[in-house]
Amino acid sequence: xxxxxxxxxxxxxxxxxxxxxxxxxxxxxxxxxxxxxxxxxxxxxxxxxxxxxxxxxxxxxxxxxxxxxxxxxxxxxxxxxxxxxxxxxxxxxxxxxxxxxxxxxxxxxxxxxxxxxxxxxxxxxxxxxxxxxxxxxxxxxxxxxxxxxxxxxxxxxxxxxxxxxxxxxxxxxxxxxxxxxxxxxxxxxxxxxxxxxxxxxxxxxxxxxxxxxxxxxxxxxxxxxxxxxxxxxxxxxxxxxxxxxxxxxxxxxxxxxxxxxxxxxxxxxxxxxxxxxxxxxxxxxxxxxxxxxxxxxxxxxxxxxxxxxxxxxxxxxxxxxxx
Amino acid sequence: xxxxxxxxxxxxxxxxxxxxxxxxxxxxxxxxxxxxxxxxxxxxxxxxxxxxxxxxxxxxxxxxxxxxxxxxxxxxxxxxxxxxxxxxxxxxxxxxxxxxxxxxxxxxxxxxxxxxxxxxxxxxxxxxxxxxxxxxxxxxxxxxxxxxxxxxxxxxxxxxxxxxxxxxxxxxxxxxxxxxxxxxxxxxxxxxxxxxxxxxxxxxxxxxxxxxxxxxxxxxxxxxxxxxxxxxxxxxxxxxxxxxxxxxxxxxxxxxxxxxxxxxxxxxxxxxxxxxxxxxxxxxxxxxxxxxxxxxxxxxxxxxxxxxxxxxxxxxxxxxx
Numbered sequence: 322x323x324x325x326x327x328x329x330x331x332x333x334x335x336x337x338x339x340x341x342x343x344x345x346x347x348x349x350x351x352x353x354x355x356x357x358x359x360x361x362x363x364x365x366x367x368x369x370x371x372x373x374x375x376x377x378x379x380x381x382x383x384x385x386x387x388x389x390x391x392x393x394x395x396x397x398x399x400x401x402x403x404x405x406x407x408x409x410x411x412x413x414x415x416x417x418x419x420x421x422x423x424x425x426x427x428x429x430x431x432x433x434x435x436x437x438x439x440x441x442x443x444x445x446x447x448x449x450x451x452x453x454x455x456x457x458x459x460x461x462x463x464x465x466x467x468x469x470x471x472x473x474x475x476x477x478x479x480x481x482x483x484x485x486x487x488x489x490x491x492x493x494x495x496x497x498x499x500x501x502x503x504x505x506x507x508x509x510x511x512x513x514x515x516x517x518x519x520x521x522x523x524x525x526x527x528x529x530x531x532x533x534x535x536x537x538x539x540x541x542x543x544x545x546x547x548x549x550x551x552x553x554x555x556x557x558x559x560x561x562x563x564x565x566x567x568x569x570x571x572x573x574x575x576x577x578x579x580x581x582x583x584x585x586x587x588x589x590x591x592x593x594x595x596x597x598x599x600x601x602x603x604x605x606x607x608x609x610x611x612x613x614x615x616x617x618x619x620x621x622x623x624x625x626x627x628x629x630x631x632x633x634x635x636x637x638x639x640x641x642x643x644x
Numbered sequence: 645x646x647x648x649x650x651x652x653x654x655x656x657x658x659x660x661x662x663x664x665x666x667x668x669x670x671x672x673x674x675x676x677x678x679x680x681x682x683x684x685x686x687x688x689x690x691x692x693x694x695x696x697x698x699x700x701x702x703x704x705x706x707x708x709x710x711x712x713x714x715x716x717x718x719x720x721x722x723x724x725x726x727x728x729x730x731x732x733x734x735x736x737x738x739x740x741x742x743x744x745x746x747x748x749x750x751x752x753x754x755x756x757x758x759x760x761x762x763x764x765x766x767x768x769x770x771x772x773x774x775x776x777x778x779x780x781x782x783x784x785x786x787x788x789x790x791x792x793x794x795x796x797x798x799x800x801x802x803x804x805x806x807x808x809x810x811x812x813x814x815x816x817x818x819x820x821x822x823x824x825x826x827x828x829x830x831x832x833x834x835x836x837x838x839x840x841x842x843x844x845x846x847x848x849x850x851x852x853x854x855x856x857x858x859x860x861x862x863x864x865x866x867x868x869x870x871x872x873x874x875x876x877x878x879x880x881x882x883x884x885x886x887x888x889x890x891x892x893x894x895x896x897x898x899x900x901x902x903x904x905x906x907x908x909x910x911x912x913x914x915x916x917x918x919x920x921x922x923x924x925x926x927x928x929x930x931x932x933x934x935x936x937x938x939x940x941x942x943x944x945x946x947x948x949x950x951x952x953x954x955x956x957x958x959x960x961x962x963x964x965x
């Protein structure tokens with residue numbers, strides 16, 4: 322009798338060991354894949370490769386890259402130009418006497434409006450953080466279920482998610498407004514936050530990425546007695562870190578740049594992009610301040626993207642549509 | 645006959661032909677068994693339903709009404725909105741033309757451009773790869789810095805482009821880039837291209853990185869002699885999924901050109917030169933509050949996007965196989 326009681330625990334231990342082995346193997350494979358991706362192509366035998374060709378490509382890309390960067394560069398330069406230099410003719414591509422006056426100006430102008438600028442900054446951070454956290458939590462659980470569970474309706478929902486990639490919030494804005502007006506959300510934080518949570522892009526990337534995790538691992542955990550929630554957060558998500566990082570970045574960008582100008586009319590609820598737009602409405606005279614605000618707005622998404630660049634590339638490798 | 649019955653026995657319960665009642669009973673049973681799945685799906689799906697599915701599905705019903713947000717219920721007018729749109733609204737017909745011009749230039753052109761950029765970047769050293777990916781992706785991250793383009797295309801000699809052209813002696817007087825009907829479309833297309841290296845571009849970059857290097861070696865042995873052949877016979881066929889994803893992203897950005905035009909050329913633009921379908925929907929929705937008409941416009945746009953999506957899906961599918 323005692324022997325029989327011991328058996329299940331032995332099996333459990335064995336399964337646990339197998340589980341750990343499978344996890345380790347997966348991690349190793351991922352690392353290997355990653356290293357392969359990172360590895361320079363010095364060893365391969367591709368045809369038509371030459372040192373001259375590479376220089377040509379580099380020069381061409383540099384030329385195009387300068388065109389891509391020029392507007393951003395002008396924004397940065399304009400933001401550190403003192404007023405007398407902004408109106409020099411012809412305009413210069415550098416600042417002779419760089420100052421941070423425009424950034425100070427921006428805060429003065431913004432503080433002189435109805436509510437202090439700190440309030441708008443708080444709004445932006447609050448909206449971005451809430452929308453990102455909720456989106457990531459919900460998209461991860463939903464993505465896991467849609468990728469790995471079979472239940473009535475799963476296929477249909479997967480198809481709908483793919484089609485929904487076409488209908489981003491820009492196209493459905495007017496109908497969304499009608500729905501939100503009906504639900505009494507206009508002029509509240511929910512009008513700014515809730516539509517962002519439903520972005521189909523994040524869910525799609527999550528589904529694609531989770532499908533690459535071997536079924537055996539999930540089956541083993543099921544046998545182990547873990548429920549779906551445990552499997553999702555304990556096993557699948559730690560192994561989908563790049564995807565989680567990627568949807569955090571995309572969502573952060575979308576939320577940080579979202580301009581809820583027509584959804585809220587209370588000054589105390591407006592986010593930075595909306596306020597910047599109002600300042601920009603003053604026209605060319607505020608050029609310095611506008612440029613300063615653009616630079617301030619640009620920095621957070623850029624910094625986050627640079628920090629997590631390799632994660633994004635790994636996730637996008639799985640982003641393809643297979644059918 | 646005997647073979648048929650034998651076959652039936654082997655079939656699994658969900659593959660066997662079942663009566664209507666049996667099938668629903670089975671589905672219901674499966675649904676109860678997977679209760680946890682639905683619970684985990686629910687939070688996202690509720691938001692998804694309210695803010696994506698319902699708005700998209702509402703476009704057609706509201707399109708049949710005359711609705712201004714103030715008078716409930718909306719007045720049913722049948723096909724009146726669609727009739728007006730296609731037969732009486734000259735601006736809308738112009739908007740279709742403008743949208744198509746944008747769709748052709750920013751759609752396929754930017755698609756091919758991002759593919760080639762991704763390809764060229766992939767040929768470089770890993771550090772340079774990272775740098776160039778960042779450079780080309782930066783504009784779509786920078787958000788709304790269209791005001792810089794306003795500085796560049798500014799109509800007086802304070803504008804960078806005008807200043808540069810006069811300095812070089814190409815022109816003698818300032819050109820009104822953003823208000824002259826001859827130039828405004830080109831300017832907006834350039835800015836739209838500038839901002840179009842988004843998620844689709846990243847997917848293509850990743851797709852190139854994911855291709856097995858052994859394929860190229862095998863190709864070289866099989867007799868592939870230059871990079872073009874390599875591209876056509878190896879690279880493109882093994883990037884199908886990424887190409888499809890990028891195509892969807894491209895369709896979305898090509899059909900919804902609006903905000904760039906409005907921020908650069910003002911609203912309404914000279915001669916409605918950059919007035920797209922999306923701008924028209926914005927005009928009727930936000931400025932005139934004719935939500936019924938605006939929804940009808942959006943519905944037509946949805947339809948166009950879906951059709952385009954299916955066509956491209958079929959074309960790419962054919963090419964891949």
